[in-house]
Amino acid sequence: MRRIAVLTSGGDSPGMNAAVRAVARAADAAGVGCVGVSDGYRGMIQGQIRPLDARDVSGIIQLGGTVLGTARSKKFYTEEGRAKAATNLRNAGVDSVVVIGGDGSMHGAELLSQEHGFNVVGVPGTIDNDLSGTDFTLGFDTAVNTALEAIDKIRDTAASHNRLFFIEVMGRNAGWIALYSGLSGGATAVLVPESDWDEDNIRRKVVESFALGKRFCIVVVAEGEREGGAFGVAQRICEATELDYRVSTLGHMQRGGAPTMRDRILGARLGDGAVTALLDGDNEVMIGERKLEIIRTPFQETWTTDDRDFGGLLALMDRLAR
The missing domain is CATH 3.40.50.460 (Phosphofructokinase domain)
Known part of the structure; x- marks a missing residue:
């Protein structure tokens, strides 16, 4: 593995910066290069790619939003747009990608891998908590x-x-x-x-x-x-x-707002877990935390199945509401 690209995509969520910081520093610790993509998939298509080393991510763990910026891109829905993005990544020496975002971002990551051969790992960054394969998503x-x-x-x-x-x-x-x-x-x-x-x-x-x-x-x-x-x-x-x-x-x-302790720790663990997965040669998986353990779940399962106990909590809510 030569170089990892990291981007934040879709809606911003508190803790994204903690995850970006973890990706850059875990890559640095492993002797792997890292670049940051500005403004999500749109920035990838436009070639907004810059070096991201351990010092570049200093002082961001406490910040809300995302220092990389984020955007939704209609062009990335097209094969032509994804091909342009892939060319820009290769020109930057990138062969692996960490995508921090929600289910739409994971769909995009899967297409980038299947069509252009990049190893891609996802980090669930969304306040909605609507991805399975993790107890809680980053920002929730x-x-x-x-x-x-x-x-x-x-x-x-x-x-x-x-x-x-x-x-x-x-x-x-x-x-x-x-x-x-x-x-x-x-x-x-x-x-x-x-x-x-x-x-x-x-x-x-x-x-x-x-x-x-x-x-x-x-x-x-x-x-x-x-x-x-x-x-x-x-x-x-x-x-x-x-x-x-x-x-x-x-x-x-x-x-908005500064991420809680829980989201800062979760961002650190998931970002580090994403780099570890790429070093292991894994692909098309999302990194999550279940019962305090870092796990890897195939992209498809993250938006098609969910075994978290929503019904039990609703029943508790009904019993306690008076």
Whole structure:
């Protein structure tokens, strides 16, 4: 192996910089060259490739976002675009690639390997936690804690006014942020794509909760869960009631900010694990952490199977919500 290229792709997530730092320094420790690709696959097509040594990544572990930059590229969806990217990588002396991103990034990495012969390893960098082969994706812990902090603050004002709040969190088509922030934030209910739920039942739970003397209720809604998002859900649930309610959408604030300790350590372990996998000659695998062990999962399995216990946590949420 001559030289590794590392890039961050898709939506940014806290901890990406910790992973970039780990890739560059693990490569340096192994005597392998490393380059950074700016702005994801778009930068790869445009030839935005620069040397990345141990000193270049100093002082970035605590930073949110990604110092390499990230972007989504329609051109990379085309064979012509991928061929151009491959040519630029070869011209830079690259034969192996570490891609830090979500499921779309992993799909792109797989195509780059199959069409152009690069050894490619993925690191799951997405706040959505929607890739299997790892207990948690990079950035999820920070995003949940950001959402939880907001929920705690909203609870203060909700209790002051005896009010119901619907709080919309990110997660695209996955309800992990909603579930973890709702469970840890003491929500009355969480509404997620992974579970069928009935608006009449949620209305009943909220009304009963207030009847028991509770001065606030929090309902956490995963973005895109139903038509109209949290606003539409709130209108339908509170229709024909006298419930005093408000809606708060947290939005992209969940992506920003300094990564938590957990995401910094996870980024370090996954980045180092990616270089180790490439040194072992592995290809088309994603590096994850399961039960504190670093494992490798074939790309295809990361977006087609998921054995994590979402249902058990939902059941716990239902038992504890009053």
